[in-house]
Amino acid sequence: MSDRGSVRYRITAVATWVVALVLIVASVILVATQRVQLTNGVDAALQQRAADILLIQSSELGASGEEGFAQIINEDTEVIASSRNLAGQPPLPIPYRLxxxxxxxTVDDLAVDDDVFRVLSRTVSTADGRAVLHVGATFDTVLESTRTLVGALLVTIPIVAASLAALVWWLVGRTLDPVEAIRAEVADIGATDLHRRVPIPKNEDEISRLxxxxxxxxxxxxxxxxxxxxxxxxxxxxxxxxxxRMRTELEVELSMGQNPQLESVLEExxxxQTLIEDLLELAKTDANSTVSVKTPVDLDDVVFREVANLPSGVVDISxxxxxxxxxxxxxxGRAVRNLVENASRHAVERVVISLQETDGEAVLIVTDDGPGIPIEKHELVFERFGRIDAARNRADGGTGLGLAIT
Known part of the structure; x- marks a missing residue:
């Protein structure tokens, strides 16, 4: 299974996406809050500046270009007072009616230092009648602060998300290590070693209970x-x-004369007896109670000895x-015997045995000229009591355990 389909990957992905989404939402709120607060500060300063100007009531309102500007326009759209940076300038094109x-x-198309300005427009009373007061302050500091914060967040959020993903990946991996150990041990346990047990983690948690x-x-x-x-x-x-005892008694009776019925019983x-011996051997194999003594063995001698027990002319050992x-x-010897006997039972005329040693390996091939086994039933012949239908219908069909034991 690939990592993309693992629990570790899914948990890491979900945790990373959730935290990234939370960080993005929080960042949007933070940027919006900062901009609102800074804008409110500028607006409050404009309100105070407008109040101060109304107290001055002079043709020159002061205010440098760095701080902003101020301009008073009468009902005839004539400038009656302005800050020094607007001296001699026509009325500013700010959308506001008396x-x-x-x-x-916020206005960004004024010909004042190429800045973006926050402008307060208000109708005021002067000695000459009503007029429009425009008070502006640069908004670039607010925009610059916002851009700086956004840039910092664009760098910080991926770093935090990547760090979190690595941390979650590591933590989930550490948490699931016992599960993987359990899975690997169970996958390695076969039918003959059910005595083995999976490791139990030291922590008293769900994994240890599993x-x-x-x-x-x-x-x-x-x-x-x-x-x-x-x-x-x-x-x-x-x-x-x-x-x-039954076999002995039957053989004694048959030694005294032929009896077709007793001969049939003896065959059964x-x-x-063959079935019982196979069952005993299978039980020993399953219980691992057979003592295996491994020594150098001439496999060709084993083949010749087992073939000698079969009718002559049936098996080709050339x-x-x-x-x-x-x-x-x-x-x-048992493996060779089972293979050869199985082939001889199903052969029409002959069985061919081939034995060759190649690259340090001995290859034994037993073939017969019988009907063969359908591809879909190849695995069946290695199962216990697994016999194809043709074998079940024959008197010499065997016990169905030979290849399973082999």
Whole structure:
């Protein structure tokens, strides 16, 4: 499974997106709040400046270009007073009509130092009648402060989000390490080693309880499989002696004369004995009770010995060459015997055995000229009691355990 589909990735992605979204919303609110506060400060200064100008009532209102400007326009749209930076300038093109309520607006198209201004427009009374007072203050400081804050946030938010993602990735990984250890151990546990247990984390949390539950399940499975294996072994042991006595008695009776019915019964008894021996061997294999003694073995000798027990002319061993392997002679003999007997039962005329040693490996191939096995049933032949229908209908179909034991 790729990291994109993992719990670790999803938790990290969700946490990062949520925090990034919160940071973005908080940043928008912060920028808006700062701009409003700075704008309110400028507006308050304009209100105070307008009040001061009304007290001066002179043709020159002072105010340098750095601070802003001021201009009073009479009803005839004539400038009757202005700040020094507007001396001799015509009326400013600020949208405001005489008699309107006070208005504060941001204007950026005034020919005053190429700045953006915050302008307060108000109708006032002078000695010559009513007039319009325009008081302006530069708004560039507010815009510059806003741009600086936005730039800082554009750098800070990705850094914070990336740092958080790395931290969450690490923390979630540390948290899920025990889960991965449990998964790896369970994946490695096979049917023959159910005695193994998953590691239990030291922390008393949900993961440790999961590990304890998993170990409890493995223990119950181990006990159930053990009981089944003991039952198969005990039943097989108990059946060996009665079947051996039956076979002996039948063979004694048949030695005195032919009896088709007794011969049929003897064949069934022999088949039952074979089944019992296979079940015993399977039980030992499942319980790991077989003692494997590995030594150098001439595999070609094993093949010749097993083929000698079959009718002559059935098996072609002309392609068997010398090959030595390191293994258990008894188990290798059983494997070869099961393969050859299975092939001979299904062959029409002959079985061909090929044995070659290549690059330090021995390759044994057993083929027959029988009908073969359908592709969809290839795995079935290795299952216990797994036989295709054609084999079940034959008198010499075998027990269905040979390849499973092999």
């Amino acid at each position: 008699g309107d309520e006070d208005r504060i607006q 590990a304890e539950t998993m170990n409890g399940m493995l223990e119950r499975l181990d006990e159930a499989v053990g009981r089944q294996q003991r039952f198969v072994g005990d039943a097989s042991h108990e059946l060996r002696s009665p079947l051996a 008894v022999v088949e039952l 392609k068997v060459s010398a090959a030595q392997v390191f293994g258990d002679r008894v188990q290798l």
